[in-house]
Amino acid sequence: MGRAFRCLKTVDLDIRPIRHWAAPRVRAHVFLCVLAYHVEWHLRQALAPLLFHDTDLQAARAERASPVVKTEPSQTAKRKKAAKRNHNGLPVMGFADLLRHLGTLAANTMVAPLQGEHAFTLYSRKTPLQEAAFELLGFDPLRVQ
Numbered sequence: 001m002g003r004a005f006r007c008l009k010t011v012d013l014d015i016r017p018i019r020h021w022a023a024p025r026v027r028a029h030v031f032l033c034v035l036a037y038h039v040e041w042h043l044r045q046a047l048a049p050l051l052f053h054d055t056d057l058q059a060a061r062a063e064r065a066s067p068v069v070k071t072e073p074s075q076t077a078k079r080k081k082a083a084k085r086n087h088n089g090l091p092v093m094g095f096a097d098l099l100r101h102l103g104t105l106a107a108n109t110m111v112a113p114l115q116g117e118h119a120f121t122l123y124s125r126k127t128p129l130q131e132a133a134f135e136l137l138g139f140d141p142l143r144v145q
Helices: 002-009 023-046 057-063 075-083 095-102 128-137
Strands: 107-112 118-123
Touching (some): 023 095, 023 128, 095 128
Antiparallel strands (some): 107 118
16 A cells, blocks of 8 residues: 555656545545556556566565565566566666657647648657557557547
């Protein structure tokens, strides 16, 4: 629960203090905070191969001598951190950096005035990292517009 609170109130979600006094508004605020954390948790799980997260945690836990001993990062995580690349050669980064990179995908509405004000949408090309991220999430952003 401590990690969830830290995630809610600091760098990840940066939820500000509430300024509501009515009980329904406080409940709504708490609900939205927990919902945002839930969505972020699922995103982190799905995008783990592109993040510095340890994707082989079960193997690392199996190697420790006692369940009380702190789990050391797996060899996979150590390699990923040292090379700053995953096993496919794609760069790995922090969650906020990956979201910033995904945010560079753009849909531009183009107008051709010589063609009778004909408008069309021109999408920027996805980088290999963006393609891998959307594949891990299981959707194509061009199809959900």
